[in-house]
Structures are given as structure tokens and as C-alpha cells.
Amino acid sequence: MVRAQHSAGLCLFLGQSVCNSSPGVDNGGTASPRIPNVNDPRIRPDQTPESDIPPPGGPVRFRTLRYLSSLGPTELISELWDFLGAWYATRNWKAILAIIPPLVLLMTLGGFVLAGRLRSKESLKAWYREQASQAVGLQLDGTPAENTDQFQKERTPEEEARIDLLFKRILQLGDDNQEARYFVAVHNLRQGKVAVARSMMESLAPADAMGLDLAHAWLAEDMYRRSVQGEAINPVVIKHHLKCSLENPRIQYDPLLYVLYAKLLEQDGDVDGAARVLSRASDQEPKLQLEPILLYARRGLGNQAIVAADALIARLSARTSDPRISEEDRIAAFLTIARAYQITNRVDETVPVLQKGLTLAPDHPDLRRTLSDTYRIKFRMSMSSAQGRGQASMDTLNAAIAADPTNVAIQSELSLLSQLGITSTQANRDELIKLIARQGASTTVRMLLAESAFGRGDYAAAINDYELVLADLPTMTIALNNLAMLYTKVDPPRLDKAKETIDRAIALSPDVAEFLDTQGDVAAASGNAAAAIEAYIKALERGPERMQTRDKLIAIYEKENRAEEAQKQKEIRVQVENRIKAMQEQMAKAQAANAEAVKQDAAPNTSPNSDPPTPQPTTPSADPAADSSAEREKPLQ
Structure with missing residues (x-):
């Protein structure tokens, strides 16, 4: 009874309609607390304390507040709990939950509308x-x-x-x-x-x-x-778009766009403008740092090439000795400096730079390949002089081989010596043998003697010389490739030895088309047509212009009665021949245009402040190291 009285007091304070949704019963069918009626004869006077009887005429909420203030903490909490339970039981929660999201959305939209109206x-x-x-x-x-x-x-x-x-x-x-x-x-x-x-x-x-x-x-x-x-596109329009975008310095764009714009400027004869555009591109892509130098060298502007190279070298030199720079970035700086020296034909400055880089990373393949190419350039420059036919040239080529025995481009220098007739007669070969006896084992001399014996059909002597080379340099891939070919030509063929040898060469240089071609020859000699076809296809993927390899693939297809595939390769052969012919014609036109441009650039300048032209050494190309990845058809014979 006391609990009912407490609930009645709270209902008086908060509103009787909350507590009495129906007389005596709530919406859930549960008896609801009612406010006691003091005139009810069923209630004895001692059951309702005087303090619970509201004074006549007084406000209901005031009387209830006085009642609640007389309760203890526990009783007050009990009153609150009863009220909350009654309130929860009498709510229509489905309607409430259904209306809340629209209200929230409406309020949000109203806020946006109000904010929009308040703002201009x-x-x-x-x-x-x-x-x-x-x-x-x-x-x-x-x-x-x-x-x-x-x-x-x-x-x-x-x-x-x-x-x-x-x-x-x-x-x-x-x-x-x-x-x-x-x-x-x-x-x-x-x-x-x-x-x-x-x-x-x-x-x-x-x-x-x-x-x-x-x-x-x-x-x-x-x-x-x-x-x-x-x-077909209009070159004038694309040049206009490139100019309007790339000459605005606020944004750095894709380096491809800068290279394209520089090419168009070069075609129009604006070499300095093209160099400036390439310099901007190199700020975003470090791999393009050498492009302005290559541009000047390609146009025969030696002074400008050296100025551009010196500026790049000065900027990168500090990075090579900065301990805060990562090893990878320092090696990249060494390589870029070395290439800048190479392009401007200053090979004597190149070697110390690369040797310093090798003290940081002794086995780094790019440093070793660049050093090997540098010695190759020195060899060719010495061969162009009257004194370049003696021991000095041999020593330089030996250094190139020792720096990177896997550099297949060294074959071009060996071919150059052969063309000079250094192994053409027995007397010359005897002199080379005396040179070995006097100076010690020379890789260059033994390679020349081995390839000379190969060409004469003296396979035993050639095998002996190649094996001596490999005893000193086991990773000499040219020697491994040629030795594998020799093993297939002796009688009886040593096919197992040939396969083992060419597999070693491919493990060292897996992307050289010539080595894959030899692998196909060894497989064909062993009767393994499937392996031969696979090797020839890989070789053609790396060198589609290899006509001899494609002819061998056609022959093995025909032998295996695979006429459709053989015909397809014949059609590809015709397409490649036409493409090569078109490229040769295009290159001839480009060389003629470059020659004319160089002739115009070399015209005498009457300005009193003009610099005299810098003499350029005679080299096979503007970039002497560019053929380090070139392929050769067959070993020197």
C-alpha cells in the first residue's frame, strides 16, 4: 500500500495522464497505480498519513512536490523506477521508430536550407x-x-x-x-x-x-x-596544346609529355628549348637527367653537351658522399655521373667514379656493366689512333672483360680486332701465342685464338682455348655459348656437355637471344624438337629480327609436319623484312636530316664572344656504350 502511495505522489507531480491511460489499468493490461482518494470509505484514516492528504485548495504539483521531498533516497528511486516502467509500457514504439528518420532528414534539410538562406x-x-x-x-x-x-x-x-x-x-x-x-x-x-x-x-x-x-x-x-x-593528328595542334600546358610552371605533368614536346621542338630546330623542357622533365623523373646531354651530343653540339653534363655532375657529386642518402640513391648518382662523362667522351674521368662506386657495392651489376662499357669505349678510341694497335688496346679490352664477363657486347670489339687481320695468318697467331707467354694469360688473346680456330674448323684447339678462358673467368658468357656450340660439332657430339654449358650461360644472362638460339640448336641436335621450338620462340620474342633463328624454327615445324605453324612463321618473316626495310629507309632519312642540321649548327659564328668548337673524338656512335645490349647473329668465324 505504501508503494502505491509513493507512485501516486510521482504521478501527481508529472501528470496523471501519464500514469492512467485507462482507469486502473495501463495499455499493457497491468494494474496502474492510482492516486488514493481520501474520501474512499475503503481506506481507513490510519492508512493515509496526514502528510499524504493534499491541503484543500492547494496546487496539485506543489502538494506532490512536498510529498516527494518527504521520501528517502531508496523510496524516491523506487518511485522513479515505477514511473519509467509505466511510461515505457504506454508508448507506441512502432510509430515512434517509424517517424524518427524522416524527422532527422527533415531537420537536416532544414538546416541546409536555413544555412543557404543565411549565406550569400x-x-x-x-x-x-x-x-x-x-x-x-x-x-x-x-x-x-x-x-x-x-x-x-x-x-x-x-x-x-x-x-x-x-x-x-x-x-x-x-x-x-x-x-x-x-x-x-x-x-x-x-x-x-x-x-x-x-x-x-x-x-x-x-x-x-x-x-x-x-x-x-x-x-x-x-x-x-x-x-x-x-x-592521323595535326602536329601543329598537339604542339600548341603541349606549349600551353607544359610552359605553365604551376604543375608537373607526365614526363612523357615533356619528352614529346622536346621532340617536336628538336624537329623545329629549337635545340635549346628542347633541352630546357627535358630538364624540367628530369626534375620529376630522374631517369631523364641525361636526356639534355644526349640531345646536344646527338646534334653535334659538343660545348653545350659538356656544359649540361658538368652542371649535372656538380649537382650529383654531393649525393655520392652524403651518408644521409640511401645506398641505392648513391649508386644511382655514381651511374648517372659516369654516363654523363661517357656521353661527352671523357672516359678517363669515368673510371675513377665507377671504381669509387664499386667500393660501396663491389658486386653491383650496373656499376660493373658501366665500367666494362667504359673500357670498351677506351679501347675503341685507342683503335682510332695510329698507336692503337698494340698491347695497350689488348690491356684495355682485358679490363672490360674482367669488369663484367657477362657483357655480350664485348663480342663487337673482338670482331673489330678480327677484321683488322690480327688472327688472319699463322705468323700473327704465333705472335699472339708469344704475347701470352711473355705477358701471362690474356683473356682477349685466348678468345681471339679460340674464335680463329673455330672459324678454321680446328674444334679441338678452339675447345682448349675456351676452357682455359673459363678456368680464369667461369662467368664469361660468350665463351660458354661458343663452347656449347663446339660440343655439338665435334665427332662424336658431346651433347650432354653442350646442354650443361649453354644452361650455365642462360642462367647468367637469361634474356640474350643468341644464347637461347644456341640452346635451341643443342636441343635440335639431341632430337628434342619440343625443347628446340620453345628455345627458338623465346629467342624470337627477344629478337624478332633474327632471320636465321626464324628459318630454323620454320624448318623444325616442317620436319614435325606442323605446316600451319610453319606457314604462319613464313608470313611473319615477310612482315619483319618489310618492317626492317622501312626502318632502314627512315633511319637513312633521319641521318641525312641530322647531318644537315649538324652542318648548319657548325657554320662559323662571327660573334666575337663565340666559343671555339670542342674537338670530338672519333667513335662508332654518339653513344658508344649503346650497343652493350645488342645481339649478334653468330660467334666470330
Whole structure:
């Protein structure tokens, strides 16, 4: 009874309608607490304390508050618990839960509407521009934000949708913002609407006027892609787009665009402009650091090439000795400096740089290959002089072989010595043998003697010389390849030894087409047609122009009665021949054009401040190390 009285007091305070949804019974069918009626004859006077009887005429909530204040903490908590239970039981929760989400959405929309009405249109434009610029990594003036990649390729779909919404909202507000239109066009492109995107870009970047640099860059790249697919493009238009985009320094674009623009400038005779463009590209892609030097060297401008090389060397020299720089970056600096010296034919400065790099990483393959190529250049330069036919040239070529025995390009230097007749007569060969006896084992001399014996058909002598070379240099891949071929020619053939030897060469240099061709020959000699076909196909993948290899593949297909595949290879052979012929004609035209350009550049300058031309050593090409990855058809015979 006391509990009912307590509940009645709380109901008086909070409202009787909460407690009595129906007389005496709540919505759940449970008896609800009622306020005791003091006039009810069923209640004895001693059952209702005087303090519980509200004074006549007084406010109900005041009387209830006085009642609640007389309760202890435990009784007050009990009253509250009863009230909450009654309140919970009388609610229609399905209706409440159904109406909450619309209310929240309505309040949110109302907030946006109110905010929009409170803010001016100009302030809204400024806010959206700020949010959109931050989303794509730009400042309000259109320049890239610090430490932000403006062309962020990897965005989540949510980020892309947000960016698209922001820029569309800017356009809806009537703001003719070019960046907004550009990014809407990009979004259309990513949705596959290429024609719509291209039309928007063309409106932003006209073909005859300056427009948005971002759109000019996109159109230039689009034109280049279409030209690669065979579509004819206007070089004047693509050059205009490249100029309007790349000459704006606020953004760094794809290095491919800089290289393309430099090529167009070079074709127009603006060599210095092309070099400046390539220098900008190298700021983004370190692999292009040598391109300005190569450009000047290709055009026969020795002084400019040396100036560009010295500037690059000065910039990178500090990196080679900076302990804060990673080992990989320091090695890259050594290699770039060495190549800069090589391109400008200063090989004497190249060797100490590479040797210093090898103290940091003694077995680094790129350092060793570059050092080997440097000695090859020295050898060729010495051969071009009157004194270049003696022991000095042999020692230089020996150094090239020792630096990197896997350098297959050394074969070209061995062929050069052979062409000079150094092994053509028995008297010359005897002199070479005396040279070995006097100076000790010489790899160059033994390789020359072995290949001379190979050409004469003295296979036993050739095998002996190659085995001596491999005893000193087990990784001499040229010797391994030629020795494997010799093992197939002796009587009886030593096919197991041949397979073992060529497998060693391929393990050291797996991408050399000549070695794969030899592997196919060994497999064919062993009667393993499947292995021979596999090896020949791999060789042709690396050197499609290898006619001898393709002829052998055709022959083995015909032998295996695979006429359809043989015919297909014959058709490919014709296509390759035509392509080679077209390339040769194109190269002849390009060489004639370069020769004319060099002739014009070399015209005497009457300016009193002009520098005298720098004498250039005679070398086989502008880049003497460029053939270090070239393939040869067969060993010297």
C-alpha cells in the first residue's frame, strides 16, 4: 500500500495522464497505480498519513512536490523506477521508430536550407571552391598544395563522388570556374563518356588560343594516344596544346609529355628549348637527367653537351658522399655521373667514379656493366689512333672483360680486332701465342685464338682455348655459348656437355637471344624438337629480327609436319623484312636530316664572344656504350 502511495505522489507531480491511460489499468493490461482518494470509505484514516492528504485548495504539483521531498533516497528511486516502467509500457514504439528518420532528414534539410538562406550566393561559391580545391589537392589560385599530389590517381569511389558533387554544385551556382568544368569532364571520362569529356576539354582549351592548362595537357595526351593507334593528328595542334600546358610552371605533368614536346621542338630546330623542357622533365623523373646531354651530343653540339653534363655532375657529386642518402640513391648518382662523362667522351674521368662506386657495392651489376662499357669505349678510341694497335688496346679490352664477363657486347670489339687481320695468318697467331707467354694469360688473346680456330674448323684447339678462358673467368658468357656450340660439332657430339654449358650461360644472362638460339640448336641436335621450338620462340620474342633463328624454327615445324605453324612463321618473316626495310629507309632519312642540321649548327659564328668548337673524338656512335645490349647473329668465324 505504501508503494502505491509513493507512485501516486510521482504521478501527481508529472501528470496523471501519464500514469492512467485507462482507469486502473495501463495499455499493457497491468494494474496502474492510482492516486488514493481520501474520501474512499475503503481506506481507513490510519492508512493515509496526514502528510499524504493534499491541503484543500492547494496546487496539485506543489502538494506532490512536498510529498516527494518527504521520501528517502531508496523510496524516491523506487518511485522513479515505477514511473519509467509505466511510461515505457504506454508508448507506441512502432510509430515512434517509424517517424524518427524522416524527422532527422527533415531537420537536416532544414538546416541546409536555413544555412543557404543565411549565406550569400557568393559566399557559397567561395566555400564550394575551397572544398573542391582541397579535395583535388589545389590551392585557391589553382597551384598544387604543398606535399600534395595534384594528379592523385588512386581515389576511392566515395572521394570521386564527393569531388564530382562539389564541382557540379559550383557550376549550378552559376560560377564559370574552369577547374570545375575540367574535373566534371574528367568524371565523365571515367564514366566512359569520352566524346562528352573531349568536347568539354576542347571548349576549355581551344586549338588556337590559350585556355586552361590542365585541359591542354589532357588533349595533348589524348592526341598522342590516338596517334599511337594509327589516327592521323595535326602536329601543329598537339604542339600548341603541349606549349600551353607544359610552359605553365604551376604543375608537373607526365614526363612523357615533356619528352614529346622536346621532340617536336628538336624537329623545329629549337635545340635549346628542347633541352630546357627535358630538364624540367628530369626534375620529376630522374631517369631523364641525361636526356639534355644526349640531345646536344646527338646534334653535334659538343660545348653545350659538356656544359649540361658538368652542371649535372656538380649537382650529383654531393649525393655520392652524403651518408644521409640511401645506398641505392648513391649508386644511382655514381651511374648517372659516369654516363654523363661517357656521353661527352671523357672516359678517363669515368673510371675513377665507377671504381669509387664499386667500393660501396663491389658486386653491383650496373656499376660493373658501366665500367666494362667504359673500357670498351677506351679501347675503341685507342683503335682510332695510329698507336692503337698494340698491347695497350689488348690491356684495355682485358679490363672490360674482367669488369663484367657477362657483357655480350664485348663480342663487337673482338670482331673489330678480327677484321683488322690480327688472327688472319699463322705468323700473327704465333705472335699472339708469344704475347701470352711473355705477358701471362690474356683473356682477349685466348678468345681471339679460340674464335680463329673455330672459324678454321680446328674444334679441338678452339675447345682448349675456351676452357682455359673459363678456368680464369667461369662467368664469361660468350665463351660458354661458343663452347656449347663446339660440343655439338665435334665427332662424336658431346651433347650432354653442350646442354650443361649453354644452361650455365642462360642462367647468367637469361634474356640474350643468341644464347637461347644456341640452346635451341643443342636441343635440335639431341632430337628434342619440343625443347628446340620453345628455345627458338623465346629467342624470337627477344629478337624478332633474327632471320636465321626464324628459318630454323620454320624448318623444325616442317620436319614435325606442323605446316600451319610453319606457314604462319613464313608470313611473319615477310612482315619483319618489310618492317626492317622501312626502318632502314627512315633511319637513312633521319641521318641525312641530322647531318644537315649538324652542318648548319657548325657554320662559323662571327660573334666575337663565340666559343671555339670542342674537338670530338672519333667513335662508332654518339653513344658508344649503346650497343652493350645488342645481339649478334653468330660467334666470330
